[in-house]
Amino acid sequence: MADDPSPEAMSAVNRFGLGARPGERVPGDPVDWLASQLRSGPDGGAAFLGLSSSIDYMKREGEIARLARRRRGRSSSDNTDAGAASSGNPADLYRRSFGADLQREYLARWTVAANSATPFAERLVRFWSNHFSVSTDKFSARVYALPMEREAIRPHINGRYVDLLLAVEMHPAMLRYLDQVQSIGPNSRMAQRMPVRAEGAAARTRGLNENLAREILELHTLGADAGYSQNDVTELARALTGWSMPRLVADALDGGDVPARTFLYREAAHEPGARKILGRRYADDGQAQAEAILRDLAMHPATARHLATRMARHFVADTPPPALVQRIARAYLDSDGNLAPMYRTLIQAPQAWEPQARKFRTPQDFVIAAIRGASVAIGETPRPWEGALMRLGQPSLQPRSPAGFSDLADEWITPDAIYKRMQIAQALGERSPRQGPDAMARAYAVLGPRLDAQTRQALARAESQGQAIAILIASPAFQWRA
Amino acid sequence: MGTFTRRHALATMGAGAATLALWPRLGTAASGADSRLLVLMLRGGLDGLHAVPPYGDPDYARLRGPLALAPDGSQAAWKLDGTFALHPELAFAARLYARGDLLPLVAVALPYRGRSHFDAQDCLENGTATPYGAQTGWLNRAAATLLGRDSLALTAVMPLILRGPVDVKTWSPPLPKAIDPVLLQRLEPLYGEDRHLAAAFAQACARKDTGYSLLTEDEDGAAAGSDSAMAAGARTASRGDAAPRLPALMKVAGNFLALPDGPRIGFVEDYGWDTHANEALILGRKLRELDDAFAAFYDAAPLAWSRTVIVAVTEFGRTAAINGTGGTDHGTGAAMFLAGGAVRGGRVAGQWPGLAADRLYEQRDIPATTDLRSVFKAILARHMGLGEAALNEKVFPGSGHIAPLEGLLRT
Numbered sequence: 001m002a003d004d005p006s007p008e009a010m011s012a013v014n015r016f017g018l019g020a021r022p023g024e025r026v027p028g029d030p031v032d033w034l035a036s037q038l039r040s041g042p043d044g045g046a047a048f049l050g051l052s053s054s055i056d057y058m059k060r061e062g063e064i065a066r067l068a069r070r071r072r073g074r075s076s077s078d079n080t081d082a083g084a085a086s087s088g089n090p091a092d093l094y095r096r097s098f099g100a101d102l103q104r105e106y107l108a109r110w111t112v113a114a115n116s117a118t119p120f121a122e123r124l125v126r127f128w129s130n131h132f133s134v135s136t137d138k139f140s141a142r143v144y145a146l147p148m149e150r151e152a153i154r155p156h157i158n159g160r161y162v163d164l165l166l167a168v169e170m171h172p173a174m175l176r177y178l179d180q181v182q183s184i185g186p187n188s189r190m191a192q193r194m195p196v197r198a199e200g201a202a203a204r205t206r207g208l209n210e211n212l213a214r215e216i217l218e219l220h221t222l223g224a225d226a227g228y229s230q231n232d233v234t235e236l237a238r239a240l241t242g243w244s245m246p247r248l249v250a251d252a253l254d255g256g257d258v259p260a261r262t263f264l265y266r267e268a269a270h271e272p273g274a275r276k277i278l279g280r281r282y283a284d285d286g287q288a289q290a291e292a293i294l295r296d297l298a299m300h301p302a303t304a305r306h307l308a309t310r311m312a313r314h315f316v317a318d319t320p321p322p323a324l325v326q327r328i329a330r331a332y333l334d335s336d337g338n339l340a341p342m343y344r345t346l347i348q349a350p351q352a353w354e355p356q357a358r359k360f361r362t363p364q365d366f367v368i369a370a371i372r373g374a375s376v377a378i379g380e381t382p383r384p385w386e387g388a389l390m391r392l393g394q395p396s397l398q399p400r401s402p403a404g405f406s407d408l409a410d411e412w413i414t415p416d417a418i419y420k421r422m423q424i425a426q427a428l429g430e431r432s433p434r435q436g437p438d439a440m441a442r443a444y445a446v447l448g449p450r451l452d453a454q455t456r457q458a459l460a461r462a463e464s465q466g467q468a469i470a471i472l473i474a475s476p477a478f479q480w481r482a
Numbered sequence: 483m484g485t486f487t488r489r490h491a492l493a494t495m496g497a498g499a500a501t502l503a504l505w506p507r508l509g510t511a512a513s514g515a516d517s518r519l520l521v522l523m524l525r526g527g528l529d530g531l532h533a534v535p536p537y538g539d540p541d542y543a544r545l546r547g548p549l550a551l552a553p554d555g556s557q558a559a560w561k562l563d564g565t566f567a568l569h570p571e572l573a574f575a576a577r578l579y580a581r582g583d584l585l586p587l588v589a590v591a592l593p594y595r596g597r598s599h600f601d602a603q604d605c606l607e608n609g610t611a612t613p614y615g616a617q618t619g620w621l622n623r624a625a626a627t628l629l630g631r632d633s634l635a636l637t638a639v640m641p642l643i644l645r646g647p648v649d650v651k652t653w654s655p656p657l658p659k660a661i662d663p664v665l666l667q668r669l670e671p672l673y674g675e676d677r678h679l680a681a682a683f684a685q686a687c688a689r690k691d692t693g694y695s696l697l698t699e700d701e702d703g704a705a706a707g708s709d710s711a712m713a714a715g716a717r718t719a720s721r722g723d724a725a726p727r728l729p730a731l732m733k734v735a736g737n738f739l740a741l742p743d744g745p746r747i748g749f750v751e752d753y754g755w756d757t758h759a760n761e762a763l764i765l766g767r768k769l770r771e772l773d774d775a776f777a778a779f780y781d782a783a784p785l786a787w788s789r790t791v792i793v794a795v796t797e798f799g800r801t802a803a804i805n806g807t808g809g810t811d812h813g814t815g816a817a818m819f820l821a822g823g824a825v826r827g828g829r830v831a832g833q834w835p836g837l838a839a840d841r842l843y844e845q846r847d848i849p850a851t852t853d854l855r856s857v858f859k860a861i862l863a864r865h866m867g868l869g870e871a872a873l874n875e876k877v878f879p880g881s882g883h884i885a886p887l888e889g890l891l892r893t
Binding site for chain 2: 360384409413414415416417418419422423425426427430431432433434438452454455458461462463464465466467468470471474475476477479
């Protein structure tokens, strides 16, 4: 750091990016630095090499399902194998089969967060990942959650929103998380073929499921207050019937051919007939019916407003200036639903660079920025970092609802959270390398001109380098993306 | 509740973060040179006048006011001799003293005379007379002259004192759970200025020592599956719900050093000794932890005890007089402890300069009458068998004029 970085440069690094890394050059022209990342896209480096894809996971799930079925068959005829029951337990089987993969997936994600040289693009990936939340709490979606971010989100953060939207809604993680795979049109051929015993639970589990349709309207496109009706939800759910993935045992293994895609349109499950959504009629065009609806939803002004609000809230302030939201929404609609013009409008807006523009770091922001600021190595396992997020209440890809994690300071500022941040700061202080810049130099690199006199004094008075790093990370100044 | 992510993640932070370097089975039988050295660094500046109160010094009570301790005080200190006592919380240490296994030294200091924690700690670790005077640590350079046996740092990152030519193993401690009260003190004025965070911080501080109860899961994940004493130690160290950290670390250190083919040199560090305010409370807690730490090591390594020297050392002492906030500020002459069966204890070593006003260094600190290097050199020479040339040239370069302090060890 030759010269003092400007407050804007620090905002680019800290508020738009993932947090300053001491030793890394602070951008001279903050807007240009951000814009260049929009051109290049997120660079995951080598971190994702060697990870399995969703199709690999799906094939292995099929093998596990077949194995489990064979085991069940054996133990029902021959009860001597005492271990069969427990080892056939789906959770155990799953953990043994995918535990190491999940570790690698999480580790790669942490490695990218810690080392990324395109932190603005990386933040956008995470922004969209939270916008399209799936939760690993849903057992069947768990192994697909991180691949969804890699396969559906990362390649599409810079293009048209509808491409991002379609990629996500067709991904096994989302299809399973919001129960779309189970949704069957009540008048579909599949429903007709079902036995008439359908009463109680059986009737409910084999029919229309509105979960995905509701969240598409409420969270992924229009927004909750956009004035759509329950009928619109049901109509979208009907249009979406048939959007599914291969059933592993039946389709992949007994049927012979291994499916080449994770998405499968089941004509037989599709509800026949035209649909009417937001006053517009959509002819029955099979799989394309829902796609046509999603294309229109993506270009709806309410969607533009919804996306612009979330974006401005994420990058500028909990209550973003309405004029800024409008301009971002306008950029979206004027560009035929492209995302890049939204980002450009955002980073070129004066409101985005004003001193009062600041965001409280969510736990994920905090831990990532702390790792980067303290130059702590991610290590060989993601466990400590996931453990930290668990304690702070924001475990990766495990939100409590499809709405994702809150982007509002009030949600995160609690005494318990502050206390735990201090604990983590203390731990990172111990793990920050003793070589390299000392704590004061780190503080300058991390906070720039926002390093206030009091924090500086506290750092100077620290009893050890480790404690000084802890003070820096636990300081109020560090809790904000300023 | 999800099975994988939640449980595994909860089982982590501590042991998961630990790079649990399995101690190599070298297959060599313990040789004659089987002594053990453990350096315990108390970062922050231990107040010697509070840990080893010179109650017999005519100026002590006046200088210390409410912080003064004495064998007949309301909080009875352990009487060592006519001048010195041990802090009331140092009960196990007092027992060690009684059987001759504890040697307090007073008025010791580095050649460095500044009062910066960072610089002083750097000197204490680099082994020269000046901050940043060497890029490697004296303990590593000492290990370099001992053939065939590694050293061990029970720290998350390699401390300067053990950086250098010799390969050193680390065993990462579990994460600290309780927040260092000194850290809270430092943060308090900062949070007072942030109107969004001030209230939450104040409430967080109100829970003070309850930090342990925040974390209920057993944090030991990585240590499972090993049959060595280390694994047992790791489990103990990481359980830690009720126990403070230093004793747990010292137990692990004891387990390692007691191994027949284990390391001969170990290093443990602790934080939170910088007591500018509210010292009686903070040091009461810290000294209890130190006392438990001695006991934990002793319990873990009973058979190695007779061959062991523990050196508990801090970067500098503190002011002779208390300040206006119930604490003391950075000073010069410090107290330190040698403990172990190889120590000739049961007495107080070092030359006590007295606390008379005209004796104080710069009218405020206990003057240094013993160079710390003379203590280190004596232990390395007499206990670890290092030669004079190596000590004077490599381990403590330019220290030829500093003679080893004799009489510290049983021979």
